Amino acid sequence: MTESSSSYYEVLRVAVTASEKEIKVAYRRAARKAHPDHGGDAAAFRRVTAAYETLIDPQRRKAYDRSYAAGKGGSGSGDSAAGPHFDAPAAGSHASASVHRPSTPRNTAGDEPFYVPPYDAAAFEATGTVPLIPLSQASQQVHGIPRKRGIFGAEARIQRELRTVQLIARQVLPAIPAARLVNGLQSPADNNHIDHALLSGYRLALVNSMLLPKGAYAWDGQTLNHGGRSIAPPQLAHIVRAMQDIFPELNVTGWTVIHSPDGNLHEPVIDRHRRAAGSSETIQVVNAAGLVRGLKHFLSSGPTPNAVNVSVLARLLRGMH
Structure with missing residues (x-):
């Protein structure tokens, strides 16, 4: 997903369940990094500001969340139809390997659940992202x-x-x-x-x-x-x-x-x-x-x-x- 089509939650790097306090903290951190005076990019700073102004306002956030659920919740700075979307298991992935096929008759419904995408702390730290919702x-x-x-x-x-x-x-x-x-x-x-x-x-x-x-x-x-x-x-x-x-x-x-x-x-x-x-x-x-x-x-x-x-x-x- 390109940066211009990222959701406001991804722009601020917060979970979709983030509280008002968490959004404020994330905004201050993102704004410092993106501000042109600190070597950041003006377009990126505008995206951070737009994300904060939307998510910090309860009514605007509620309206945005409805569009986010419908897959239209991009940052508004690109193709308006390029909101978040999620695909079925990719070939070779853990999920793909578990897909029921005629040659593998065992049903996995009763097996221990796994998460797509996985809760990988190392990956989150390396990319600076946070999970969409907490593991709990x-x-x-x-x-x-x-x-x-x-x-x-x-x-x-x-x-x-x-x-x-x-x-x-x-x-x-x-x-x-x-x-x-x-x-x-x-x-x-x-x-x-x-x-x-x-x-x-x-x-x-x-x-x-x-x-x-x-x-x-x-x-x-x-x-x-x-x-x-x-x-x-x-x-x-x-x-x-x-x-x-x-x-x-x-x-x-x-x-x-x-x-x-x-x-x-x-x-x-x-x-x-x-x-x-x-x-x-x-x-x-x-x-x-x-x-x-x-x-x-x-x-x-x-x-x-x-x-x-x-x-x-x-x-x-x-x-x-």
């Missing part, structure tokens, strides 16, 4: 909590989202140690929210939840039908498309989990019927047991499921949370 944060499997949105029905939303968090934390994360669950995200496509995002290697599952009475429901790709009544699940297809555009190196899918009032993981029953015209194959509507089964298969069958994609995780945490 990258090593956590669960990030954030369901957020109260609006006034009416907030308690019901929180309760069903907590059910989903507990379900994934107890039955999916132990099987895939590298999986990272991020709760309460803002949608990059509109003013809605993504209840949960589950990242493992180069696969990302977006999960929303509903609470419906027990019974048998028919899912046709657009609506749930039960006893002559049609129910539209949360609209996820356009959010999945937006996230796929933001993270082209990932395989992104959407899931709606239907919880039953009594907590039975196998209720309600969701039958897949003939798909309606225009329905999306990227969205799955399942009960709790189906979510566990589906997520395990989706994440573990991807390339290097034991990799923690730090670059993507940082963008999710900083730009959308």
